[in-house]
Amino acid sequence: MSSVSDAAEIFRTVMGRTPEGEWVAPGRVNVIGEHTDHSEGLALPIALPQRVVVAAARRDDRHLVIHSAQMPDDRRTLRLDELEPGDASSHRVGSGADSPGGVDGWAAYVAGVAWALREAGHHLGGVDIVVDGDVPQGAGLSSSAALECATALALRDLFSLAVSRPELVRLAQRAENDFVGVPCGILDQSASLLATAGHALLLDVRSQTSEQIFFDLAAAGLTLLVIDTRTVRALVDGEYAARQQACLRAARQLGLPALRDATLDDVRGLADAELRRRARHVVTENARVAETAAILRGGGGGDVRAIGPLLTASHISLRDDFEVTVPQLDVAAAAAVAAGAYGARMTGGGFGGCVIALVDEDRADQVAVEVRREFARLGFQPPTHFRAVPSPGAHRIG
Structure with a gap:
């Protein structure tokens, strides 16, 4: 696995140009409060130093091109306007390495965020995205939410969208629920987007409010x-x-x-x-x-x-x-x-x-x-x- 600091260089190599920016989002551990968010309950996560990074730049067309440093042979080129939940095989463009199949696996989390922003009425153009990171996958540390949140911040900034962080939490959750098909709550996305250094995040899912609690x-x-x-x-x-x-x-x-x-x-x-x-x-x-x-x-x-x-x-x-x-x-x-x-x-x-x-x-x-x-x-x-x-x-x- 490459260092997250390599994302811009990987972008220049695979996309042939310099990214407009880089955005990071952390994984999380939940100190306490597991499986309570679906019941409008309380949770207390912290963000981790391990993170996902997204290097991105706008395109002149309506395509979403996604490359992962961890899966370099699985590059996706998708039609932004045709993204829909479910079988997404019709979204792909071209052939060969750029069209390995429908929007499944890791790429669905990126595409799902673009879809959720579009469905919420926000205008997006085409984007080149390179993903890198060091949040262990499949370990319960929310690598998928970190990927969603880094993507959401990148798209918000690139297209100057008026979207608050709490709204990005909800859109990232919708991407995972409705596009990817994973029935998660808002805990992981909230921790990734709202946590601060040196604190645990007391999250009240019912009121969708949070409190930073010193955790030294x-x-x-x-x-x-x-x-x-x-x-x-x-x-x-x-x-x-x-x-x-x-x-x-x-x-x-x-x-x-x-x-x-x-x-x-x-x-x-x-x-x-x-x-x-x-x-x-x-x-x-x-x-x-x-x-x-x-x-x-x-x-x-x-x-x-x-x-x-x-x-x-x-x-x-x-x-x-x-x-x-x-x-x-x-x-x-x-x-x-x-x-x-x-x-x-x-x-x-x-x-x-x-x-x-x-x-x-x-x-x-x-x-x-x-x-x-x-x-x-x-x-x-x-x-x-x-x-x-x-x-x-x-x-x-x-």
Whole structure:
């Protein structure tokens, strides 16, 4: 994988000219608040230093030409005016390397953003785009949302569109929901576009408002260790959709607009055991987000270590009530806590991907070693790890 700083040079090589600018958007980890956004709930993500970069320049025609540094043989040339959700084979232009098929895979996230902006009434012209980045794909760190958000900012700036960041969040979500066909909420796009360095983003999905909460783990001698289980998380769309539908059904049976309004007493009244489990996760997870935010604001004596048990409780709920973990995630979380982490949980959609662990900085590498040792004992492929640093949201770099 090439460095994100190479995007402009790659653009000059493959497009034969200089890009008009470069835009970056970060991946994210969710500190807490998983699978709550579809129920109008709360979440607390941070942006990562890992990011996607888009180098772009306008064209004189109505074509969208997309090239990926990671998949250089998969260049796409699409008719901008013909982009539509679903089978997009008619969008392609020409033959050979420029027309490998319909808008599928990575290119759909770029094309979907252009489609969503067009559908919202914004005028776009043709664009050449080169994509590069270092957000791991399939690890639950939102590489797809980062790609959408970098593209959205690039198109907004290139064509001087009057679109706010919160509106870009919604358009990027629409691109993923309606064009790509992935039933995501607004968490990932919000983190990528709205997060700021040194802060966690308290996101209220119902009101679509956010609060920047100071998140300085280093001052407390702590770090947030990200353990990538390397269990590639293919988007299990049917499983996600089933859980969303279960939450909607539970809310309807309770006579509520969404599970955001439910209490644990309400949940106990649900006759269906599966609906009770799904709803219980959402209700308790929202409460954990609120409690975590209060601790980070300085409540409970201001000891950041106090969020650790909330992280672990979140993982247990995702494992037992929402049922979106896999053995590697469960082992990583348990092994991290056994090795001295204050708390650990899966982050992202689940079914693979990453675990985060709150650890003392001077114990972080040892915790990672212990997790790796447990993986080896069980015959899992070795995990990797890095430290999550709250980083800036999407912005222009050139």
